[in-house]
Amino acid sequence: MNRWRRLAANALGAWWATERYFPESSFERIAARIAESETGHRGNIVFAIEARIGLKSVARGCTPRQRAEEVFAQLEVWNTAENAGILVYALLAERAIEIVADRGIARVVPDPQWSRICLDTAAAFARGEFLAGALTAVDALSGLLRQALPALPDIPRENDLIDRPVLL
Helix, strand or coil: CCHHHHHHHHHHCCCCCHHHHCCHHHHHHHHHHHHHHCCCECCEEEEEEECCCCHHHHHCCCCHHHHHHHHHHHCCCCCCCCCCEEEEEEEHHHCEEEEEECHHHHCCCCHHHHHHHHHHHHHHHHCCCHHHHHHHHHHHHHHHHHHHCECCCCCCCCCCCCCCCEEC
């Protein structure tokens, strides 16, 4: 998406639609799915939703990926016992999905797998299936984490990060 389209999308779009796309019941279902998924692996999934980013940021060239990295740091997704935090960042104005994985998981899961989840989630959002897209992303991430960092049966799991989606 070029800069002019991004400016228009962030100026005009989605600031009013977050509650329509993700009503309270969606937040509860996503949180429950994250909590359930985290019983089978040692990772931590955070889902963040932002209606739009500031026009100054867009004008300066801040991409959805860069914004996702900022949010990853702000929410301290890196602050987990095994450096296995994952941020799913949804920028509604641009229908952009980004996944930022901490170093403990990024080194064992290849980039194409993250990209596939982003594409599948973005496709669901484009069809207006916001809850389904979010749940599918959580399920796909859970599958990757179960393979890369399975739960250890004799060691209790700590939930280092919030399960409830974060609205920015």
